[in-house]
Amino acid sequence: MEHGLDVGALFLAFAAALVGAKLFGELAERLGQPAVLGELLAGVILGPSVIGLVPLSDAVLELAEIGVVLLLFEVGLETDLGELARVGAPAIAVALAGMLLPFVGGYAITLALGYPTLTATFVGAALTATSIGITARVLSELQVLATREGQIILGAAVVDDVLGLIVLAIVSKVAGGGQVGAATIVKSAALAIGFVVAALVVGIPLGHRLMRVVERTKVRGVLGALSVAFALLVAWAAKAAESAPIVGAFAAGMALARTNRRHDIDHALKPVVDIFAPVFFVYVGAEVDVRMLNPAVADNRPALILGLLLTVIGFLGKFAAGFCAWGKVRRAFIGAGMVPRGEVGLIFASVGLSTKALPEPVFVSVLVAVFLTTFVAPPLLKLLRPAPTPVPTLVR
Amino acid sequence: MEHGLDVGALFLAFAAALVGAKLFGELAERLGQPAVLGELLAGVILGPSVIGLVPLSDAVLELAEIGVVLLLFEVGLETDLGELARVGAPAIAVALAGMLLPFVGGYAITLALGYPTLTATFVGAALTATSIGITARVLSELQVLATREGQIILGAAVVDDVLGLIVLAIVSKVAGGGQVGAATIVKSAALAIGFVVAALVVGIPLGHRLMRVVERTKVRGVLGALSVAFALLVAWAAKAAESAPIVGAFAAGMALARTNRRHDIDHALKPVVDIFAPVFFVYVGAEVDVRMLNPAVADNRPALILGLLLTVIGFLGKFAAGFCAWGKVRRAFIGAGMVPRGEVGLIFASVGLSTKALPEPVFVSVLVAVFLTTFVAPPLLKLLRPAPTPVPTLVR
Numbered sequence: 001m002e003h004g005l006d007v008g009a010l011f012l013a014f015a016a017a018l019v020g021a022k023l024f025g026e027l028a029e030r031l032g033q034p035a036v037l038g039e040l041l042a043g044v045i046l047g048p049s050v051i052g053l054v055p056l057s058d059a060v061l062e063l064a065e066i067g068v069v070l071l072l073f074e075v076g077l078e079t080d081l082g083e084l085a086r087v088g089a090p091a092i093a094v095a096l097a098g099m100l101l102p103f104v105g106g107y108a109i110t111l112a113l114g115y116p117t118l119t120a121t122f123v124g125a126a127l128t129a130t131s132i133g134i135t136a137r138v139l140s141e142l143q144v145l146a147t148r149e150g151q152i153i154l155g156a157a158v159v160d161d162v163l164g165l166i167v168l169a170i171v172s173k174v175a176g177g178g179q180v181g182a183a184t185i186v187k188s189a190a191l192a193i194g195f196v197v198a199a200l201v202v203g204i205p206l207g208h209r210l211m212r213v214v215e216r217t218k219v220r221g222v223l224g225a226l227s228v229a230f231a232l233l234v235a236w237a238a239k240a241a242e243s244a245p246i247v248g249a250f251a252a253g254m255a256l257a258r259t260n261r262r263h264d265i266d267h268a269l270k271p272v273v274d275i276f277a278p279v280f281f282v283y284v285g286a287e288v289d290v291r292m293l294n295p296a297v298a299d300n301r302p303a304l305i306l307g308l309l310l311t312v313i314g315f316l317g318k319f320a321a322g323f324c325a326w327g328k329v330r331r332a333f334i335g336a337g338m339v340p341r342g343e344v345g346l347i348f349a350s351v352g353l354s355t356k357a358l359p360e361p362v363f364v365s366v367l368v369a370v371f372l373t374t375f376v377a378p379p380l381l382k383l384l385r386p387a388p389t390p391v392p393t394l395v396r
Numbered sequence: 397m398e399h400g401l402d403v404g405a406l407f408l409a410f411a412a413a414l415v416g417a418k419l420f421g422e423l424a425e426r427l428g429q430p431a432v433l434g435e436l437l438a439g440v441i442l443g444p445s446v447i448g449l450v451p452l453s454d455a456v457l458e459l460a461e462i463g464v465v466l467l468l469f470e471v472g473l474e475t476d477l478g479e480l481a482r483v484g485a486p487a488i489a490v491a492l493a494g495m496l497l498p499f500v501g502g503y504a505i506t507l508a509l510g511y512p513t514l515t516a517t518f519v520g521a522a523l524t525a526t527s528i529g530i531t532a533r534v535l536s537e538l539q540v541l542a543t544r545e546g547q548i549i550l551g552a553a554v555v556d557d558v559l560g561l562i563v564l565a566i567v568s569k570v571a572g573g574g575q576v577g578a579a580t581i582v583k584s585a586a587l588a589i590g591f592v593v594a595a596l597v598v599g600i601p602l603g604h605r606l607m608r609v610v611e612r613t614k615v616r617g618v619l620g621a622l623s624v625a626f627a628l629l630v631a632w633a634a635k636a637a638e639s640a641p642i643v644g645a646f647a648a649g650m651a652l653a654r655t656n657r658r659h660d661i662d663h664a665l666k667p668v669v670d671i672f673a674p675v676f677f678v679y680v681g682a683e684v685d686v687r688m689l690n691p692a693v694a695d696n697r698p699a700l701i702l703g704l705l706l707t708v709i710g711f712l713g714k715f716a717a718g719f720c721a722w723g724k725v726r727r728a729f730i731g732a733g734m735v736p737r738g739e740v741g742l743i744f745a746s747v748g749l750s751t752k753a754l755p756e757p758v759f760v761s762v763l764v765a766v767f768l769t770t771f772v773a774p775p776l777l778k779l780l781r782p783a784p785t786p787v788p789t790l791v792r
Contacts (some may be wrong), residue, residue, distance in 0.1 A: 005454040011641065014625075015629045021621070067442075069407070164686050228411075272671060274620050
């Protein structure tokens with residue numbers, strides 16, 4: 001039963017990721033920082049560019065992907081669809097401003113530095129999407145997921161993940177030399193937005209029915225296993241519909257949140273998320289190649305400078321977008337919550353590199369911006385946070 | 397972040413395995429059979445030879461391997477080392493008889509049918525090792541893990557997994573054309589047995605220390621994450637020491653069972669095992685190629701007949717071994733508990749195939765024997781079971 005999978009290497013990497021995540025998470029917390037920051041740092045140190053205990057292998061990626069899908073499923077379970085709908089309009093405003101500003105800024109600066117239009121387009125696009133995974137995790141740690149600010153951030157992050165994937169589909173087509181008309185854009189948009197709506201319209205009644213089936217079973221562990229299966233299926237469907245698995249998992253969670261077993265599912269899911277979600281954050285950290293970040297190496301400097309400029313643009317663009325929210329909310333907190341880039345930004349960067357739209361140094365600059373925004377946001381959020389809600393938080 | 401891993405395919409297969417496992421597990425239970433039998437059947441149906449929803453890919457194997465390691469870790473957590481030591485002598489007697497009888501029988505019949513000595517050696521060896529995973533799961537479902545019979549079966553299964561791996565090391569060397577002297581055998585044996593002893597000697601004080609560290613931490617989910625990390629590390633060490641990861645995970649569980657947090661760890665681990673262990677049983681089932689089992693195809697018949705003969709030998713050899721136990725125990729139950737072959741038998745078969753020691757039809761015969769013994773044992777155990785113990789069972 002051993003094929004190409006190196007079971008020993010997998011177990012060692014998994015164990016190292018767990019120990020590192022908890023050790024640095026604890027350290028971060030003792031220094032007054034969110035634990036997720038420690039987990040990202042653990043990844044940088046354990047990753048291939050420093051110690052190399054956690055390789056960027058398919059086997060580790062698999063754990064990370066399961067972790068982030070289960071995390072978003074649990075965030076969805078904690079999300080009140082009614083509350084999210086109430087913040088819909090400000091969330092969409094924040095999302096749109098938060099995509100437009102960094103895109104225009106990133107595009108302009110790259111073009112100004114003499115790069116071609118295609119490169120500038122990719123750079124701008126890579127700065128558009130907020131990381132739902134990191135944002136949700138920090139909000140949950142700060143116990144503000146259920147606040148109005150938390151809901152606006154989450155809603156805006158979902159909207160801009162969905163829109164980010166549309167942008168990706170379009171720029172990929174441009175990079176491949178294809179023609180992009182208004183029809184393609186409308187079709188991509190309809191598909192992505194349609195998926196979330198369809199997942200909820202189909203998922204909510206299906207969730208109720210699933211709970212009725214679970215009630216009639218005798219074998220143990222059915223609730224947890226079938227809930228996870230439900231999340232995985234919607235995540236798979238999201239990917240098949242050219243949206244992101246994490247958006248699907250989030251929709252699946254929101255659907256099951258409307259059943260009478262919401263808290264039981266949360267209870268069964270929590271220990272699983274505790275073990276797999278940290279691997280995702282460690283994996284993201286491990287993708288940082290510290291050698292490329294050494295400013296003493298002259299060759300690294302242009303990429304680092306562009307990276308810092310993109311970080312500033314990426315930061316200010318999203319932070320300013322927070323002020324597009326209205327109502328009695330702490331707008332600076334919302335802006336800070338939108339700052340971290342993650343999964344989608346990294347996908348943009350790697351597609352850009354593989355299609356040669358991004359030259360290697362510019363690829364590094366984008367990575368720098370993705371990571372710096374991610375590292376800057378958690379302490380900033382902690383600083384700006386509104387009063388925590390009394391609802392016990394279930395996700396970490 | 398997408399490398400070679402097909403995330404969509406992984407999620408679909410994972411979801412299908414969970415739904416199939418719970419559906420057929422429920423069906424099996426309603427028919428008065430252990431749920432694990434349903435999970436194996438679900439695997440046969442979902443596997444590549446029938447529906448093909450669960451491929452035998454590295455990605456699915458990874459979930460299965462994590463599942464079986466966590467399952468054995470939890471079985472170890474429920475195992476009282478003192479009790480296991482008390483049944484040590486009869487367990488070793490059962491293990492030795494249960495290896496010798498099927499080996500000699502399988503060797504003799506294969507030789508009698510005109511196959512070369514090397515093939516006969518592999519066939520005999522493949523019949524020696526009881527599947528701890530399946531056995532432990534059935535014992536746990538029947539709530540007899542803590543009975544004297546349960547402890548003897550478990551102890552004997554561990555012993556013969558350890559010895560089985562020694563035999564594998566030796567026959568692999570023979571198949572590779574190497575010379576095997578007494579020194580090699582003694583060295584392999586010392587290494588394998590030494591590992592379990594070392595894991596316990598080092599693991600027990602380490603476990604106590606780990607719990608003291610956990611008590612001082614503030615971040616949540618530390619107990620579950622670090623316990624799993626501990627199990628993964630010992631599993632990795634077992635593999636590095638040329639023993640089996642599942643033996644390491646079992647030893648890790650026994651070590652942590654002696655700490656004051658035993659029940660908390662069990663509680664945190666249970667939902668994780670609920671989700672991953674079924675994937676292991678589905679994977680094992682999926683390895684059955686039903687096309688080779690069709691007796692209407694004349695070409696399949698010789699392999700099927702040899703397979704049935706090996707099943708009978710494999711069954712009688714292990715069943716008889718149960719009667720080597722002494723004390724006030726139900727010997728037939730112990731014999732039945734030793735019958736299922738699994739992981740190690742499959743490893744023998746695949747090593748035999750790849751080194752050409754086993755011709756393809758004989759490989760199929762060995763698979764038939766491995767699977768039939770596995771399918772026969774659960775209902776037989778249910779029929780013969782002693783009175784369940786009052787201790788609540790924690791593993792499924």
